[in-house]
Amino acid sequence: MSFFDKIVAAVTPLVSEEARMEARVKARCLAKPGDWLSQVLDHHERIEDAFAKVKAAPDEQSQCSAQHELALVLTGHSNAEESVLYPALVNEHEKAHAGLAYEEQAAAKIQMALLERLAPLTQDYLDKLEHIRGAVTHHMYQEESKWFLEIREKASEAEQALLSARYTEEVERYLGGAT
Numbered sequence: 681m682s683f684f685d686k687i688v689a690a691v692t693p694l695v696s697e698e699a700r701m702e703a704r705v706k707a708r709c710l711a712k713p714g715d716w717l718s719q720v721l722d723h724h725e726r727i728e729d730a731f732a733k734v735k736a737a738p739d740e741q742s743q744c745s746a747q748h749e750l751a752l753v754l755t756g757h758s759n760a761e762e763s764v765l766y767p768a769l770v771n772e773h774e775k776a777h778a779g780l781a782y783e784e785q786a787a788a789k790i791q792m793a794l795l796e797r798l799a800p801l802t803q804d805y806l807d808k809l810e811h812i813r814g815a816v817t818h819h820m821y822q823e824e825s826k827w828f829l830e831i832r833e834k835a836s837e838a839e840q841a842l843l844s845a846r847y848t849e850e851v852e853r854y855l856g857g858a859t
Contacts, residue, residue, distance in 0.1 A: 694814075695821045703825035710832045715840065716765065716847040717832055723757040723851075724820045730754070731813045735806065743800040751792050754816070756854030758785040761823075764846045769827060772834040777827045784819045788812060 704721065711717035730750035737743035762782060769778035791812045798805040835843065 695818060700817070700821050700824075703821055707824045707829060707832075710829060714844070716844040717828060719844075719847055719851065720757075720761070720765070720823070720828060723753065724824070726753055727757065727816065727820070731809070731816070734809055735813075737800075740800040743805075747795065747800075751796075753855065754792065755789065756851065758789070759854045760847055760850035761785070763850045764843060765828065765831065768831050768835065768839070768843055771839075772831055774827065774830055777822075777830070781819070781823070781827065784815065788816055788819070791815070 704724075707717060707721055711721060727750070730746065730753055733746040734743060734750050737746050762785060766778040766781050769775070769781070791808065795805065795808050795812065798808055831843070832840070
């Protein structure tokens with residue numbers, strides 16, 4: 681793990697699994713079938729599964745394939761959020777949260793690119809993967825426990841419908857049918 685990774689890991693607050701699940705349950709209760717929030721939560725679960733597949737891969741080829749899938753869903757999902765939901769945060773007077781969200785996702789994209797340069801199945805690779813997973817997990821917790829609930833609670837129903845349509849459109853653009 682690089683010096684930078686160690687610093688980030690030391691200052692990133694750990695959130696318990698219990699707190700993460702409580703936040704997700706609360707967010708699921710506010711989501712409506714097929715709306716932007718339910719799609720986001722589905723993607724978050726898919727991202728968690730993708731991290732687990734990379735970590736559990738038994739050989740280099742499997743790990744590289746799983747890493748490619750993780751990068752695809754992580755990038756497609758983040759691009760959709762950045763295009764639709766972070767501007768909605770700004771619209772709901774949550775500019776600081778939107779700025780932090782953009783910053784965290786940019787950092788995750790950089791770290792994923794650095795992961796590609798590491799030899800699969802090595803301890804350095806697994807350390808970097810875990811660092812990224814921790815940062816992404818914390819980011820998802822922020823979205824599920826506060827940021828996206830602010831949009832859900834503050835935006836009008838007409839705005840919610842627009843966000844759902846736009847989010848779906850962006851997911852299709854980046855992930856195709858792989859939602």
